[in-house]
Amino acid sequence: MKKFRYLALEEQLRHKIKSQRFKEGEKIPSVRALCQHNELSKATVLHALQRLEAEGLIYAVPKSGYFVSQTLVQRNLPTKVTTPSTPTQVNVPELFRDIMSRSAAFDILPKEGAPHVTSHQKTLNRMINRAARARPEQKSNYYDEPKGQLPLREAIAELYRQRDTEILPESLCITAGCQHALFLSIMATCKTGDTVAVESPAFYGVLQQIEHLGLEVIEISSDPSTGLDLDELENKTKNWPIKACIVTPNFSTPTGSKMPPSAMQRLISLAQDKDFFIIEDDIYGELNFDNEPCLPIKAFDNCGRVILCGSFSKCLSRELRIGWVSTDRLQDKIVQLKLITQLASPQAAQGGLSEFILSGNFKRHTNQQRQRLKTQRDELLREIEKHWGKNCRFSYPNGGLSCWIELPQHIDTQRSYRQLLTKGIVLTPGPLFSANGLYKNHMRLSFSHPLTEHRRAALHVLFNTLLNQVV
Template sequence: MKQFKYTELEAILKKKIDANSFTPTGKLPSVRELCKLQGLSKATVLHSLHRLESQGLIYAKPKSGYFVTQIKPPKRVLPKQIKTSSTPRNVSVPAILKDIMTRSAAFDILPSAGAQGDATHLTVLNRHLNKAFRSSQSQKAFYYNNSDGDLRLKHAIINHYGGLNQKPDELCITNGCQHSLFISLMATCSPGDTVAVESPTFYGVLQILEQLNLKIIEVACDPEHGISIDDLTKKIAKWPIKACVVSPNYSTPTGACMPHRAREELLKLAVKSDFCIIEDDIYGDLAFPPFVSESLKSLDTQGQVILCSSFSKSLSRDLRIGWVFGGKWHDKITQLKLVTQLSSCGSIQQGLATFIEDGHYRRYLNKHVYAIKQQQAELINFLQTHWPEDIRFTQANGGISMWVELDESIDTQKSYNEILQQGIVMTPGSLFSASGQYKNFLRLSYIHPLTKAREVAIKKLFSTLLVKK
């Protein structure tokens, strides 16, 4: 039986995809290159690519070409798992963190380069927000919105999660995920109590613990699989804890993702030892296909988990809208929301609700995760090309950051000002621990495209750090 030319090209490309021939970036040759290499017309090449795209094997990135959906990562040596302190301690966050946040450089070593990429979704979002602002203006101007949050947005968030088995009256809208974490820790702990956290952990949690005068006990984490249940069990047996803060899905800075079995073990331990699990799920929407995120809260049948999240990492930093499913502590959390914020902007909540209901958020995410996955591949390729023997780093299946380990003689915090003089803002590893660990680590993010300017910045960064070996 005669085979059509487009099916012949389809078979050739399938074979190359199966052989992982398009690593490390996953980019296929351009349409023009394929036409020239195979001696085919543009229409024939596009027909083949569209067939592969319909099968989920490749995806199109505007103005960049076609990319393989799933690339087999090369074998690498991961950063080491550091032994954690065995006793609770007070928290003191270095002043460097405030400097980084002042420079808007939390996830960008070169904020002066500015943001780039497709912002079509923001145009659509703004239309929904503007429409919400124009409706019932007098009503909104003279009355506060319900402190718990807009009912329509609550329904939209619950429907977006799917399988969460929560009701709108079990959800509270907040001023972002950091606010959710803050009032959750206030609701579950008193000054002097001990809180268990992953190590390394999100520095925002360290700030809250310092502010609330809570003690911390750091729990060892695997760079790929997250918190060690064995280490947590040992520390709970010795020290009473009131809460455990975890990010099961693509935590910062490592990008680790907890296996399903470990999640179940954590829940059993929380019930047995009677402590609250505070789940930071801010990266839950950023799983790279074919991986799918599962919230810890979806496994919770006894209200032992408080789930905190927001739109800031997935949609826009400018949207200060978060949420918290409070479990057993819901009533106390809603009271603390009333005290700390009173109410959230009704128009923004209503605009977000219709944006989600109309499918725009899901369509945007489906496109966005492929883009950041590609940016991760490009950053990994860049690091492996220039410093294959000098650094170790994680490669997550979602999220926006990687954990980089350098030679033990290097202290990234001490090098901060020297790096800053070159216009580069580094996030030192020591910010992610209360015990002064991870001095030879740093966090890098792939949320922004790897432009030529950022390539130059990364080269300057590592050339300055690695000369100190």
């Protein structure tokens, strides 16, 4: 009975919010009033309110009550930028190495520091330590098995099962993070001089790998909401045979776009038709903000065309240095390249991680983290809309860590990089995400850290510096 009572209240409040009986920013009736009016216990009312809060419809203000969340309308999305029609070599400027070398690229104010770790992350540390103490002589004297530990591969397969995706543990190879996974995948599919397609804007880490491996790259426009433009990809593959298409379908950096399942299926058909591999970067796949399962392209792979890469760095800890590649067709090649590049993975981290996942701690942690990131996204986007809504356009990511800002045409984000750095502010300029120097007037902003007072101030300095650039 109790179950139905909180659900009824929840439904009633949701209806009043959606129908704007309760307006954005308005305070909803107090807990006491809701108890009295609906003849419910305090626990039942609180349960309903907390569920609405988790949904993002309301938010709590300490000592004051619950308020209706403001909903951001996706009306100021960045505009489409035309990408060059021919492949090009990548030539990463020195400045970008500097930015990349600041692990801070996701934090505009690195000196501000990170929030405390969750109790789940502490649990993970304990589990890793316990794994380190188990059979230490074996770990000291023998390298890990080439593919990585089976229990961890099984645990990763289980995480994908929860995303309605079947990945066989045998198809997985543990790597030293997603960057390593992507490097192995590109090496396994391409040789010097080959051409690869990337989203535009694209992840700079991949662009630097392409540069180093001497590949040609062709940029394919990516919509800030729906990702890769498949018409453009199809057209370009008519003229330029590509060996691989590297894509982050779920919450790609910088835009945070999410590819619809129908587009994923079309991409696989195209790969089959034009004989190329899809290298899927799934590093943000666990960081979706709605409750729908977030499918990877790999879920639709019926022909072995998708090489799935992922990592625990963004959803759990950058310290772990544990990632994975899943592929059936190229598995031998991937394992061989892993042995060649770094031989083996640490066993304690793998052991601790499998326990962490199988004990349910991973899910509990990511649920918390998604909620936190969603709140931080809202804070960041509201601040931008409030102060610079008329001066810029921005993407509205439903997951991941970052959004993409388009400033007026005459602004050159790169020009202000050094100046802002002297104030401890790290700007991530648009051209970092293009092999052709596109996106001069764009930048990435991340909501991976809380918008503290200092970060808010830094954001103001950042925008003011950019918007006041002398032409």
